[in-house]
Amino acid sequence: MPQSTHMSESPKGTVRIVTLGCAKNEVDSEEIAGVLAQSGYLVDGTKPAPDVTVINTCGFLEASKQESIEAIRKAVRTKGKGRVVVAGCLAQRLGEELVRLAPGADAYVGVGQMGRFDEIVAEAFGVQRGAGPMLDVKPPHHRWADVPTRARAGRPWSSYLKISEGCDHQCTFCTIPSFRGRHVSKPIERVIEEARHLAATGTKEINLIAQDVTQYGYDLYREFTLPRLLRELNGVDGIEWIRLLYFYPNRLTDEVIEAMTTLPKVLPYIDIPLQHVHPDVLRRMKRPWEGERYLKLFEKLRAAMPECAIRTTFIVGFPGETEAEFSALLDFTKEARLDRVGAFLFSREPGTPSHEMPGQVPSRIKRERYDRLMRLQQGISREKNADWVGRTMTVLVDETRDGWSAGRSFRDAPEIDGWVFVRGEHEPGAMVEATISRGAEYDLYAEATSSEAAPIRAHAPRPAR
Numbered sequence: 001m002p003q004s005t006h007m008s009e010s011p012k013g014t015v016r017i018v019t020l021g022c023a024k025n026e027v028d029s030e031e032i033a034g035v036l037a038q039s040g041y042l043v044d045g046t047k048p049a050p051d052v053t054v055i056n057t058c059g060f061l062e063a064s065k066q067e068s069i070e071a072i073r074k075a076v077r078t079k080g081k082g083r084v085v086v087a088g089c090l091a092q093r094l095g096e097e098l099v100r101l102a103p104g105a106d107a108y109v110g111v112g113q114m115g116r117f118d119e120i121v122a123e124a125f126g127v128q129r130g131a132g133p134m135l136d137v138k139p140p141h142h143r144w145a146d147v148p149t150r151a152r153a154g155r156p157w158s159s160y161l162k163i164s165e166g167c168d169h170q171c172t173f174c175t176i177p178s179f180r181g182r183h184v185s186k187p188i189e190r191v192i193e194e195a196r197h198l199a200a201t202g203t204k205e206i207n208l209i210a211q212d213v214t215q216y217g218y219d220l221y222r223e224f225t226l227p228r229l230l231r232e233l234n235g236v237d238g239i240e241w242i243r244l245l246y247f248y249p250n251r252l253t254d255e256v257i258e259a260m261t262t263l264p265k266v267l268p269y270i271d272i273p274l275q276h277v278h279p280d281v282l283r284r285m286k287r288p289w290e291g292e293r294y295l296k297l298f299e300k301l302r303a304a305m306p307e308c309a310i311r312t313t314f315i316v317g318f319p320g321e322t323e324a325e326f327s328a329l330l331d332f333t334k335e336a337r338l339d340r341v342g343a344f345l346f347s348r349e350p351g352t353p354s355h356e357m358p359g360q361v362p363s364r365i366k367r368e369r370y371d372r373l374m375r376l377q378q379g380i381s382r383e384k385n386a387d388w389v390g391r392t393m394t395v396l397v398d399e400t401r402d403g404w405s406a407g408r409s410f411r412d413a414p415e416i417d418g419w420v421f422v423r424g425e426h427e428p429g430a431m432v433e434a435t436i437s438r439g440a441e442y443d444l445y446a447e448a449t450s451s452e453a454a455p456i457r458a459h460a461p462r463p464a465r
């Protein structure tokens, strides 16, 4: 939807924003869109030959690096009289090297600069042809745009809310701290203000994101403040679902669990990337704990929230990973019976300690281990979905197609989990009560029991303690 706040005057120009990578980048792009719209540009991705093309890049893995470079080259090839501004993680990670790899853009700026994007575009227009691009990749200093500026894209009823940036952990395979910087929390007042703004623009489900949500607030308040933040967010009118993504394993404390079990809007959904479970591999990854302690944590979570949905991600083929270490991962997956498991083949990233590690695993073995793990999980996921047949749950409708409504329950985060397909075309954005009639590998099928949202009930009724 084209955005410009200067309706009376003709817009300064048209802008197309190409967003690559994760949900955090989507939020940054919405802030960039809002700042440019507020300064008189028409942000409209459908306009051919825009005056400005912004490529918000991803620099996490080699694959996303190549995708970003391709997007820049394409924008440069088709820019005509327009300008191309490259932003985001890959610009921050590579700096001048990116100018060599993908030349021809008018500006290359790092992360955290959303709040001053109108200045950046003005400078890009000031760049004389052939004079070399503007390059600004100073160490990240996250300047978030003013709250009301954020221009929502996508489904108004479901939004990501970034509560912090950067990461203080040092996982040996990860590049993120090198370009997103140290962990920086948004002040709690600002997060609440953003939640109110999102609620006022139709958001019912907020998905809290960070590199590690459990670290929230420590840099500002010298204490881990997620429980307090959840209590305050629970009081925001209009918000019905609060979902948390990216828990760090050894910070899912009793206080956090208590908040999740007592605050009605907080969903019993736990996204907790473990990466591996074998103590030797975790030691080489510089990550905490090991399988037994994770199982105990899941036991505690399931005791507190019997319905909770648990998602994790694993890396297969980490340097030195033996067949025995991989089997430990399979055994854990069998025993943990998680709702959702995602997996990555280890990506040897320059600049990370794991890049130099001995025992790099051949791609053929990585692929084979990936297939074995996902096949195992597919069966578990099917069995867990079958457990929901005959039960009723609240479904947030995202879209309708061919007489069905595709929606999500508390068990399904946007873009990464399954769907609940409800018979009948219900209003996108509506919450409908539906009884599950069939469970498939990743999705559920259901019959609507009422087209009107049941009273706010993020959690299924809890057995009396």
Ligand code: SF4
Pocket (backbone or CB within 6 Å): 167, 168, 169, 170, 171, 174, 175, 176, 177, 211, 212
């Ligand atoms: S927790 Fe580890 S994997 Fe996640 S962003 Fe931080 S360093 Fe990377």
